[in-house]
Amino acid sequence: MVKTDALLCPRTLQTARLRLEPLGVRHLEHVMQTxxxxxxxxxxxxxxxxxxxxxxxxxxxxxxxxxxxxxAILDREDGQYLGEVVxxxxxxxxxxxxFRILLAHPELVGQGYGTEATNAVVEYGFHLVGLHRISxxxxxxxxxxxxxxxxxxxxxxGTQRDALCWEGQWVDQFLMSILKTDxxxxxxxxxxxxxxxxxxVTSPQAR
Ligand SMILES: CC(C)(COP(=O)(O)OP(=O)(O)OC[C@H]1O[C@@H](n2cnc3c(N)ncnc32)[C@H](O)[C@@H]1OP(=O)(O)O)[C@@H](O)C(=O)NCCC(=O)NCCS
Numbered sequence: 315m316v317k318t319d320a321l322l323c324p325r326t327l328q329t330a331r332l333r334l335e336p337l338g339v340r341h342l343e344h345v346m347q348t349x350x351x352x353x354x355x356x357x358x359x360x361x362x363x364x365x366x367x368x369x370x371x372x373x374x375x376x377x378x379x380x381x382x383x384x385x386a387i388l389d390r391e392d393g394q395y396l397g398e399v400v401x402x403x404x405x406x407x408x409x410x411x412x413f414r415i416l417l418a419h420p421e422l423v424g425q426g427y428g429t430e431a432t433n434a435v436v437e438y439g440f441h442l443v444g445l446h447r448i449s450x451x452x453x454x455x456x457x458x459x460x461x462x463x464x465x466x467x468x469x470x471x472g473t474q475r476d477a478l479c480w481e482g483q484w485v486d487q488f489l490m491s492i493l494k495t496d497x498x499x500x501x502x503x504x505x506x507x508x509x510x511x512x513x514x515v516t517s518p519q520a521r
Contacts, residue, residue, distance in 0.1 A: 316406045320442040324383040326510040327434045328390065332427065334434060337384035337398055339373045342366070344386070344395040348418045357456050358416060359478045359485075380404075383443070387417070387431050396422055399431045401439050401448070409446035411439060415459075423458065432466045434513035437501040440494045442511070449491040453478055463490050465518075467498025 327334040337345075346366060348354065376384050382402035389396055397417035404411050413435065415428055439445040450468065452459045464470075468490040477487035492498060500517035 316404065316409055316444050317442065318380040320438070321383045321401070321404065322377070322380045324385060325438070325442065327385065327438060328506070328510060328512045329430045329434050330514070331390055332396070332430055333388045333390045334385035334399065334431060335388060337373065337376060337386045339370060341386045341395065342370055342373055344418060345369055345373065345398065348397070348416060351420060353420060354416060356480060357453065357459070359453055359480065385435065387427065396427055397431070399435050401435060401443070409444060411443070411445055411448055413448050413450045428459070428462045429465055432462060433499055433501050433515055436466055436492060436498065437503060437513055438511070441503055446494050447491055449489065451487050451489055454486040454488060460488060466492070467496050468492045469496065
């Protein structure tokens, strides 16, 4: 049974270095700046150029959405905006959602933030939302992202050939998923004041 309350009001998640707080209109400037990084738009296959109005409208709708949960990834020490991470496309009948993640700036990649945020949100999806399956897609030209997903316990499921046309080049898309019963890093959840949840990785290796 999916607990849509955990999507309507996502808890704030604390990891070793990060604070994942519900994404909202207060993060608008940061989200707009993220969308300016062309390399990230390529890696996510984003052809559409969203206007400020469209982004603001999406962000302001999030507190009423029972079919997705969006978090801003912040530095736990100084509050710097580091990116966003999302569970979306709820299929309640089959206890399944989609996952996606986007850091805010190319200088932030390769420091373990993506892995840390993904582990926490996967655990949230299984234990607080009540999911059975979390799926995602990643383009063939993004081995870094694929590596992160594998480290967090996602399995390769197959290839959608020529799923993206980017600047005249066809690119394959890999499908990946993780089931609640799959081996994954051990993450201990502890419930703190104000409904926050501490997500501590106790073993980084898949069980
Ligand atoms: C994808 C993303 C979330 C990953 O987060 P990150 O913080 O950069 O990744 P991490 O530092 O946690 O881990 C990167 C891993 O990939 C590995 N890696 C880096 N480049 C690689 C490459 N070319 N081939 C294979 N592995 C690679 C690193 O060695 C590391 O693995 P390790 O810990 O085993 O050494 C982040 O880079 C990002 O937001 N990228 C732009 C948007 C994007 O691609 N989103 C995902 C769309 S599917």
